[in-house]
Amino acid sequence: MFSDSLPARVTILGAGAWGCCLETLLREQQHQVTVWSRRYHRPLAAAIQNADVVISALSMQGVPIVAAQLKALGIPPQTLVVSATKGLNPGSYETPSQLWHQALPNNPIVVLSGPNLAAEIEAGLPAATVVASEDLAAAQRIQTLLNSERFRVYTNGDPLGTELGGTLKNIIAIAVGVCDGLNLGTNAKSALMTRALVEMTRIGVQLGAQPQTFWGLSGLGDMIATCSSALSRNYRVGYGLAQGQALGAVLAEIGSTAEGVNTAQVLVDLAGRDGIDAPIATAVAQILAGHMAPAQAIETLMSRLPRAEVLEIQRPC
Numbered sequence: 001m002f003s004d005s006l007p008a009r010v011t012i013l014g015a016g017a018w019g020c021c022l023e024t025l026l027r028e029q030q031h032q033v034t035v036w037s038r039r040y041h042r043p044l045a046a047a048i049q050n051a052d053v054v055i056s057a058l059s060m061q062g063v064p065i066v067a068a069q070l071k072a073l074g075i076p077p078q079t080l081v082v083s084a085t086k087g088l089n090p091g092s093y094e095t096p097s098q099l100w101h102q103a104l105p106n107n108p109i110v111v112l113s114g115p116n117l118a119a120e121i122e123a124g125l126p127a128a129t130v131v132a133s134e135d136l137a138a139a140q141r142i143q144t145l146l147n148s149e150r151f152r153v154y155t156n157g158d159p160l161g162t163e164l165g166g167t168l169k170n171i172i173a174i175a176v177g178v179c180d181g182l183n184l185g186t187n188a189k190s191a192l193m194t195r196a197l198v199e200m201t202r203i204g205v206q207l208g209a210q211p212q213t214f215w216g217l218s219g220l221g222d223m224i225a226t227c228s229s230a231l232s233r234n235y236r237v238g239y240g241l242a243q244g245q246a247l248g249a250v251l252a253e254i255g256s257t258a259e260g261v262n263t264a265q266v267l268v269d270l271a272g273r274d275g276i277d278a279p280i281a282t283a284v285a286q287i288l289a290g291h292m293a294p295a296q297a298i299e300t301l302m303s304r305l306p307r308a309e310v311l312e313i314q315r316p317c
């Protein structure tokens with residue numbers, strides 16, 4: 001195990017926007033960083049050799065593949081594994097950290113998630129994030145590793161809630177992008193985001209997360225960042241669709257991962273399986289599948305039966 005006073009040897013899996021940004025933050029803290037990508041010629045085995053910490057900044061589709069590769073290679077049980085992906089595995093509905101836990105059951109797993117638009121952090125702007133784990137000591141090690149004067153890291157003991165906040169807000173950012181792309185105004189956007197937070201919390205709590213986690217940086221915080229910035233790829237997807245662009249064209253223009261596009265239908269299937277009410281995610285999935293025009297989806301949401309504004313979300317017995 002690395003000592004807090006020494007530079008740690010960190011391997012980052014994934015050399016996309018987020019992997020490269022984490023590399024920048026870690027190098028500023030004098031850590032020894034190796035970045036692995038499927039596009040590099042360096043084998044995974046060589047990249048993870050002697051790593052104290054392995055950080056997965058892969059997009060969702062890469063996680064099960066690379067987790068299986070790491071399982072086959074084997075890593076020492078003291079190596080900390082950090083999952084920074086925001087998505088859900090299609091079919092099994094597992095979160096990225098659950099996939100890492102299955103592949104590496106003896107390693108401490110830490111979730112990293114928060115309002116972290118990579119481009120802003122790369123530009124040197126300040127930000128905060130959350131590291132969450134059932135193993136609090138492991139979360140604290142990652143906090144020490146990453147915390148700096150420009151990147152404030154909080155620990156949290158609810159990894160599932162922390163991870164689901166980052167995952168679910170991607171779908172909401174698409175919805176808010178649609179709202180802005182249709183010029184529906186500030187009242188509509190405020191209503192959408194507020195009801196979306198209730199929807200995210202309801203889903204998260206049904207799946208076993210703590211409700212309070214969704215009011216924190218990894219929930220509300222990340223939702224605000226992603227829903228209010230044109231730097232967000234998910235927001236840009238919704239905005240582009242509302243402006244009449246085809247999904248393929250918007251994604252080609254963005255040129256990197258917009259996880260909400262893949263997560264929306266997976267989430268709707270999961271909500272259907274578990275009987276969870278998820279009207280906003282359902283509307284987003286319908287728009288993405290081309291089953292409903294953006295304006296029609298808004299109409300559908302607005303014409304739902306009037307109801308009480310229930311804000312207290314009960315954990316299932």
Ligand SMILES: NC(=O)C1=CN([C@@H]2O[C@H](COP(=O)(O)OP(=O)(O)OC[C@H]3O[C@@H](n4cnc5c(N)ncnc54)[C@H](O)[C@@H]3O)[C@@H](O)[C@H]2O)C=CC1
Nearest residue numbers: 014015016017018038058059062085086116117118256257
């Ligand atoms: N960009 C951002 O601002 C932030 C992104 N995230 C999350 O981090 C994850 C990665 O995002 P970005 O780096 O922005 O995406 P990106 O599209 O820039 O990079 C994705 C990375 O995953 C790798 N990858 C994809 N499929 C793979 C496969 N089958 N096998 C091996 N590697 C594979 C790609 O080669 C690439 O290195 C996403 O889940 C995203 O939601 C989280 C916080 C901030």
Ligand SMILES: O=C(CO)COP(=O)(O)O
Nearest residue numbers: 114115116117232233234
């Ligand atoms: O997760 C993010 C910010 O916290 C990045 O958002 P996008 O994936 O929508 O760009």
